[in-house]
Amino acid sequence: MTDIALFVKVSRGDIVKWDRSKIVEALLRETKIAPKMAELISREVERTIVNSKIKFITAPLIREVVNEKLIEHGLEEERKQHTRLGLPIYDVEQMMVYKNKENANVPHGPESTNLVLAESIKKQYALLRVFTPGIAAAHEKGDLHLHNLGMIDRPYCSGNSLEYIKRFGLNLPNAISIAKPPKHPEVLIGQMIKFSAALQGVFSGAIGWDAVNLFFSPFLAGIDDKQMEQLAQMLIFEFAQQAVARGGQSIFSDLNLYWEVPKHFRDVPAVGPGGAFTGNDYEDYVEESRRFASALFRVYLQGDAFGRPFFFPKPQVHITEDFFSSEGYEDFLRLVAETSSEMGNPYYVFDRKGTAKISECCRLSFKLEKSDFEDAKSPWKMRYSAVQNVTINLPRIAYEASGDDAKLFELLGERMRLVAEAHRLKRDFVSSLLGLRGSGPLGLLAMDLDGEPYFRMRRATFLFGMLGLNEMVQYHLGKELHESDEALKFGLKVIAFMKKEAEALGEVYGMRFVLEQTPAESTAYRLAALDLKHYNGKANGVVKGNARSGDVYYTNSTYLNVGVRMSPIERVKKEGLFHPLIEAGSLSHIWIGEARPNPDSISNFVVKTFKNTMNDQIAFSPEFTCCLDCGRRSQMEVKKQ
Amino acid sequence: MRLKGFVDTSFVDWDGKIVSTVFVPTCNLRCPFCFNHQLILHPEKYPDVPESAVTDFLKRNGDFVDGVCVSGGEPTTARGLKRFCQDIVSLGFKVKLDTNGTNPGALIELVSEGLVNYVAMDVKAPPDEKKYGLATGTRSPKVLESVKESVSFLIESGVDHEFRTTVVPSIHSDDDVEEIAKWLRGSRLYVLQKFQPERAWDRRLRKFHSQSDSEMERLASVASRHLGRVKWRGR
Ligand code: SF4
Numbered sequence: 001m002t003d004i005a006l007f008v009k010v011s012r013g014d015i016v017k018w019d020r021s022k023i024v025e026a027l028l029r030e031t032k033i034a035p036k037m038a039e040l041i042s043r044e045v046e047r048t049i050v051n052s053k054i055k056f057i058t059a060p061l062i063r064e065v066v067n068e069k070l071i072e073h074g075l076e077e078e079r080k081q082h083t084r085l086g087l088p089i090y091d092v093e094q095m096m097v098y099k100n101k102e103n104a105n106v107p108h109g110p111e112s113t114n115l116v117l118a119e120s121i122k123k124q125y126a127l128l129r130v131f132t133p134g135i136a137a138a139h140e141k142g143d144l145h146l147h148n149l150g151m152i153d154r155p156y157c158s159g160n161s162l163e164y165i166k167r168f169g170l171n172l173p174n175a176i177s178i179a180k181p182p183k184h185p186e187v188l189i190g191q192m193i194k195f196s197a198a199l200q201g202v203f204s205g206a207i208g209w210d211a212v213n214l215f216f217s218p219f220l221a222g223i224d225d226k227q228m229e230q231l232a233q234m235l236i237f238e239f240a241q242q243a244v245a246r247g248g249q250s251i252f253s254d255l256n257l258y259w260e261v262p263k264h265f266r267d268v269p270a271v272g273p274g275g276a277f278t279g280n281d282y283e284d285y286v287e288e289s290r291r292f293a294s295a296l297f298r299v300y301l302q303g304d305a306f307g308r309p310f311f312f313p314k315p316q317v318h319i320t321e322d323f324f325s326s327e328g329y330e331d332f333l334r335l336v337a338e339t340s341s342e343m344g345n346p347y348y349v350f351d352r353k354g355t356a357k358i359s360e361c362c363r364l365s366f367k368l369e370k371s372d373f374e375d376a377k378s379p380w381k382m383r384y385s386a387v388q389n390v391t392i393n394l395p396r397i398a399y400e401a402s403g404d405d406a407k408l409f410e411l412l413g414e415r416m417r418l419v420a421e422a423h424r425l426k427r428d429f430v431s432s433l434l435g436l437r438g439s440g441p442l443g444l445l446a447m448d449l450d451g452e453p454y455f456r457m458r459r460a461t462f463l464f465g466m467l468g469l470n471e472m473v474q475y476h477l478g479k480e481l482h483e484s485d486e487a488l489k490f491g492l493k494v495i496a497f498m499k500k501e502a503e504a505l506g507e508v509y510g511m512r513f514v515l516e517q518t519p520a521e522s523t524a525y526r527l528a529a530l531d532l533k534h535y536n537g538k539a540n541g542v543v544k545g546n547a548r549s550g551d552v553y554y555t556n557s558t559y560l561n562v563g564v565r566m567s568p569i570e571r572v573k574k575e576g577l578f579h580p581l582i583e584a585g586s587l588s589h590i591w592i593g594e595a596r597p598n599p600d601s602i603s604n605f606v607v608k609t610f611k612n613t614m615n616d617q618i619a620f621s622p623e624f625t626c627c628l629d630c631g632r633r634s635q636m637e638v639k640k641q
Numbered sequence: 642m643r644l645k646g647f648v649d650t651s652f653v654d655w656d657g658k659i660v661s662t663v664f665v666p667t668c669n670l671r672c673p674f675c676f677n678h679q680l681i682l683h684p685e686k687y688p689d690v691p692e693s694a695v696t697d698f699l700k701r702n703g704d705f706v707d708g709v710c711v712s713g714g715e716p717t718t719a720r721g722l723k724r725f726c727q728d729i730v731s732l733g734f735k736v737k738l739d740t741n742g743t744n745p746g747a748l749i750e751l752v753s754e755g756l757v758n759y760v761a762m763d764v765k766a767p768p769d770e771k772k773y774g775l776a777t778g779t780r781s782p783k784v785l786e787s788v789k790e791s792v793s794f795l796i797e798s799g800v801d802h803e804f805r806t807t808v809v810p811s812i813h814s815d816d817d818v819e820e821i822a823k824w825l826r827g828s829r830l831y832v833l834q835k836f837q838p839e840r841a842w843d844r845r846l847r848k849f850h851s852q853s854d855s856e857m858e859r860l861a862s863v864a865s866r867h868l869g870r871v872k873w874r875g876r
Contacts, residue, residue, distance in 0.1 A: 567649040567698070569659070569705040595876035597652030604659055605652070605705070612704045 004050060009058045020046050023066055031078040041069045060084055085124045092117065112249070119150025126152035130429045135422045142530035144415060145391040145467070145523045146422060148204040153441055155387045155430055155455065156463070157205025157252075159358035162215035163380035165191045166271045168450070172198055173443045181275030185219040185231050193238050196251050202444050203385070206252035209313075210358045210382060213257050213293040214265060217285035218272035220292055232295035239313040240304065253313035256349075256358055257293050259333075260326040261286050262318070264356060264368070264376040271380075290328065294335060300346070301339045309343035316347045316359040319610055330603075337602035340620040347587070347619045350610050358384060359585065359617070367583055372459075383456055386584065388426040390419045391465035391518040393527045394472035394494070395554060399538040403476060412494070413501055416464065420505040420513065423462040427511065431457065462511055463584055464502050465518030467527055468554030469494060470561055471542045481574070482560045488574060495558060495581045516584035517557035524553040558582070568592065568605070576615030587617045597622055642721035643667075644690040645680055649698050651710065653874075655737050655759065658707040663695055665713040665722075670741055671778030672765060673843030674809045674836060681714055692725065699732055708735030708758065717744035726756040737761065741777075742791035743784055752800045760795055760802040761832075764788070766813070767820035776812055778843075796827045803830040808860060810836065810849045815863055822864040822871075831868050833860050835875025851875070 006018035023042040027033050033041075045065050049057060063084050070079040087095075095116055099108040126149045127136040139146045148156060170179040170191045182188040196207045220228065239253050265282045272278035282289075296315065303309050317336050323329055336346050349359050356368040368376075375381040392415045401408035430442070434455065437446045445455035469491050474480045479487040499515055506513035529552055531539040544563060545552040555561055558578040560571060568590045579586040590605070602620060609615050646664035648654075654662045664677070666684035680687060699706055709729045716722055717740055726736050737759040740748060751757045765788075766776035773785040795802045804825050808818065818833070825831055835857060838849050852860070857873040864871045 567702070569650050569702045592652055594651065594653045596874075598656050600657030601652040601655075601659055604657060604707070608659070608705050 004046075005055065006049065007056050008062065009056070011059050018046075018049075023062065026063075027066070027078070027082065031075075031081040033075065033078050037073065037075070041066060041073065044069050060086070080128060083128070085121045085128075087117070087120060107249070115249075122152050123149040126150075131422055131425050135418060135425070138415075138418055142393055142527050142534075143396060144393060144419060144422075145465075145518075145527060147389040147391065147465075147518075147523070151204035152426075152429065153433060154202055154204045155385045155445075155460070156203065156389055157208070157386055158199060158203050159208045159210060159382070159384035160195075160199065161210050161379050161382045162188070162192060162212065163271055163378075164383070164449075164454075165195055166215065167275050167380045169275065170194060171447070171449060173438050173447050181273075182219075183273040185216060185223070186234065188216065188219055189231065189235050189238060192235075193251075196239070196253055198444055200251045202442055205386070205389075206254055208254040208256065208316075208358055210256050210379075211258055211262065211265060212255045213296065214261060214282055214285070214289045215271075215379070216292055217282070217288035218270045218278050218280075220288040221285070223288075225291075225295075228291055228295045229298065232292065232299045236296065236299050236310055236313065237304075240310045250312045254316055254359055255296070255313045256316045256318060257296065258318050259290060259293060259329055260320065260322045261289065262320070262356060263322070263354070264373050265379065268377055268379060290332070294332060297332075297335045297339055297346075301335070301342060303343055309345045311345070314347060315339075315345060316349050318349045318351050318357070319606070320351045321353070324607075333603045333606065334599055337606065338599040340602050341597050341599045341622060344619070344621050347617060348606050348609070349617050350615065352610070357585070358382075378450075380450060381452075383454060384459055384461075385455060386461045386463050386516075387430060388423055389463040389465050389516060389518065390422050391467050391523055391527075392416070392419065393468065393531070393554075394466055395468040395475060395539065395542060396527070396531055396535065398472040398475040399531070399535045401476065408476060408494075409497060412497065416498065416501045416505060419464055420509055420511075423511060423513065424509055427457070427460075427462070460512065461514050461584060463516040464498060464513060465516050466495070466498065466557050467518055467523060469558045470555040471544070475538065475542050480561055480564075482564060482566060482570075488577070491558065492577060492581070495578055499581045499583075514583040515581065517559075517582055517586045519556075524556060525551075528552040528554045558586070559588075562589075562591075565593075572609050572615045572618060573613050576609075576613040579616035580614050582616075585616065587619065588615055590618055590620045592620060592622045595622055642692060642719050642725040644692065644695070645684050645687040645714075647690045647695055647698075650706070654710040654712070655708060658735075658737075659705055660708050660710045660737065661695060661698060661706055662710040662712055663690065665711065665716045665719040667718045668713060668715040668741075669718055669743055670715065670784070671842070672776060673778055673841065674776075674807055674812070674846055675842045676837050676840035677714065678842035692728070696728065696732065699729070699734055703733065706734065708737060710737040710739065712739040715741050715743070717747040722747070723751065723754075723756065726751060730756055735759070739763075740791070741765070742788040745787050745790040745794055748791055749794055749798075752794075752798055758801065760800060762791060762795060762802065762804050764792070764804045764806050764821055764825065767817050768824050769820075772817070776809075792825065792828075796825070801829065803832050804828050805832040805834055807834045807836055808852065808857075809846065810852070811846065815860070818860055818863050819866065822867040826867055828868065830870045830872065831864055833857060833864065833871070833873040835873070837875075 004018045007015050008018055009015050020042050023045055024038045027038040027041065028035060045062065048065055067079050067082060070082065096113050127139065130152055138144050165188065166181055169181040179191060182191055192209070199207045239251060261283050267281050267283065270278045270280050270282050270285060300310060300315055340346050347359065349357060351357055372382065397408055397411045397415065400411055433440050433442045434446055434453070437443065440446065445453060447454045470481045472494065473487045473491050477487050477490055481488050481491050495515070502513040502515055528543045529550065532543055532547060532552055540547060543552040544555060544561070558575065560566065560575060572588050572590065575588045609618055643666065644663045645666035648662040651660050651662045654660050664680060666680050666687070668681045716738060729736050735758040736756060738751065738757045739761050742762045748760070752760065766772040768785065768789060770782055770785050774780055777784055806821055822831065835851050836849070838847050838851055841847050857875065861871045861873050
């Protein structure tokens with residue numbers, strides 16, 4: 001058959017003569033098909049193509065014809081292995097030319113569409129190859145949501161320590177040049193930002209930095225106020241303007257800031273310029289550390305050149321019992337509160353009773369364990385990551401349980417077992433990439449400068465997120481969380497069950513499974529829209545938003561209905577009841593329907609929230625602010641009132 | 642007491658405090674720049690707030706709420722004000738009274754009986770009968786007389802207080818602000834407030850613009866020539 005006058009345009013970029021044996025080769029290489037069957041299929045394909053009398057064909061089209069024959073022969077598994085990932089030309093054009101309507105926060109440009117296109121292919125890959133068909137179907141149907149599928153080959157988010165850079169410099173694998181440990185604060189800032197950008201390339205989520213002002217402090221001895229202000233400006237502006245980087249996105253960065261020296265760092269020898277120990281402990285730099293924290297907030301308070309707030313890097317202010325006995329805390333808290341009042345961006349993280357956390361992406365945090373306090377003596381070891389986040393669609397479970405308590409918990413347990421399995425598969429996939437060490441795609445994370453890889457899988461967590469607890473309870477009991485004590489109690493029972501279940505599964509799998517409040521974003525919309533379609537009779541009165549226009553959502557995680565006007569006091573108290581159960585971090589947003597709330601009243605509220613509630617973290621949104629990180633839709637709802 | 646509005650949690654009504662604010666729907670003045678006139682003209686459009694709604698909220702949230710701000714309208718025109726304040730105080734909360742100062746008798750009584758912990762009193766114009774009449778939409782000379790009595794009382798009484806003026810572009814000149822400041826010498830705090838044109842009672846005022854932040858800074862510095870503490874507020 002070599003005399004067939006047919007030419008094939010192949011993917012690698014050439015035009016070659018038709019050669020049937022290429023089909024056989026590909027089938028044998030990519031699938032587990034029997035050689036005889038491969039031979040048979042290749043002949044059938046040839047016949048179809050020859051009969052069509054075309055003179056020119058592309059390799060992808062041949063592949064589709066082969067796939068069609070595989071289906072005819074009932075070889076579904078082989079077809080999946082042989083399939084091609086890609087997008088219809090129409091979709092590519094839409095993506096390249098028009099702005100993404102669903103996510104207005106993503107900038108539109110060639111860089112960002114590169115990212116979107118690549119992500120859509122990796123997402124298809126993940127669902128076909130990383131996860132089982134059962135898990136993939138659960139995601140597609142909307143029983144649960146696997147986050148960041150388009151970045152399947154990266155862990156989710158990370159908590160990092162400046163000490164690593166201070167000790168080892170910027171010593172990245174594959175880097176053209178290697179920088180020694182910094183000697184000047186400006187250089188430390190530069191290295192921190194470059195390292196963050198590099199980390200953004202291997203993590204899909206936020207890049208958090210622990211105790212930033214404290215770890216800068218040994219570099220700040222003898223620096224005057226003006227220089228201090230300039231350094232603070234440099235740090236914030238350089239981070240904020242990284243939107244010119246990968247995919248046109250900002251680095252989702254977090255600066256954890258402390259007024260007092262956290263207990264676990266007090267007697268730790270300080271690393272100074274040039275990577276050398278200064279001979280002092282961190283406690284001795286409290287003065288510099290505080291001056292830098294204040295300088296940072298003065299910059300946050302002023303905002304950018306147009307007086308607009310900085311969304312990144314997010315300032316996370318930690319408050320502990322010791323905060324209230326440390327000198328000057330009132331003035332500092334007032335400065336932070338003023339920033340809340342004017343700009344709305346500070347996050348107040350409450351570390352009660354000796355707990356310590358490193359916060360990322362506005363609500364996720366890593367709670368330090370015993371071994372971590374040991375690591376704190378050499379803080380460069382303190383590197384944390386959450387590998388994956390999977391969210392469970394809670395309202396759907398209520399629809400399926402039809403008011404039956406036992407059924408509801410049974411279904412929830414089932415979903416959680418599915419999530420655990422999804423986590424194991426993700427861990428195995430990421431581990432296989434890490435296993436390639438320096439020559440693999442995650443070489444940066446395999447970098448080993450202190451006796452273990454930068455990415456410490458042994459300390460990694462896996463997140464169980466939840467969406468729409470409020471709507472679950474609403475359907476199950478007929479009352480929303482804020483509407484009755486019974487509803488609130490039932491909500492707590494559900495989350496307590498999830499916590500226990502996650503821990504038990506963690507034991508079984510030998511992995512760290514913790515609950516997290518899922519960032520709402522598009523998941524809240526996707527799952528509500530799917531339920532409206534497939535559970536119409538039940539979801540109709542429950543989904544929030546406008547069911548007629550299809551602009552619907554579920555309430556974020558364990559939040560109370562965001563559209564209901566409620567005293568911020570009752571909101572922090574009630575939402576706070578859930579926070580101790582959610583180890584990987586929770587947040588309450590305080591919407592203030594007043595412009596420029598009095599900063600002293602804000603500090604007053606912060607202090608009372610710390611002392612009188614169990615709430616883990618709060619942030620304020622005065623009337624005018626628009627927050628990019630959570631529930632854009634719900635926010636508009638609130639504003640309309 | 643008849644209440645027509647309840648902001649359960651306010652961060653703006655009492656500096657440094659978290660308060661619940663209630664509104665009285667009646668007033669004896671007709672200030673052209675008043676932005677609560679809907680409440681005064683059409684109280685029936687707003688649902689009544691039972692006192693129990695307020696006290697229940699306070700009882701539930703005493704660990705956060707510092708006090709209650711009684712605003713309006715003009716609270717001293719309401720029947721039952723004194724008893725309401727007594728109830729709040731007996732629950733262990735502080736009371737702030739917003740008043741236009743036209744009822745010094747009631748003011749003196751509430752303060753001397755320890756039923757009010759903070760008074761925010763409007764000073765609408767310099768102590769000139771014509772100007773005061775213009776700024777309050779009234780002709781009675783008694784208005785200014787009463788206001789003067791309240792001003793003196795607050796300065797001398799020792800009760801914590803602030804005086805405040807909503808500065809309206811067509812009504813108040815720099816000189817007016819300076820005159821008011823002179824009149825208020827010895828007061829604890831003087832606050833200038835931005836005008837809110839879109840909500841002004843007198844339609845003719847709605848075409849004016851609100852002041853910029855820097856304009857407010859400047860006016861505050863004018864007042865500061867005669868007073869210890871001066872601030873400005875407004876979005
Ligand atoms: S501004 Fe105050 S005093 Fe004047 S009319 Fe309005 S409520 Fe009454």
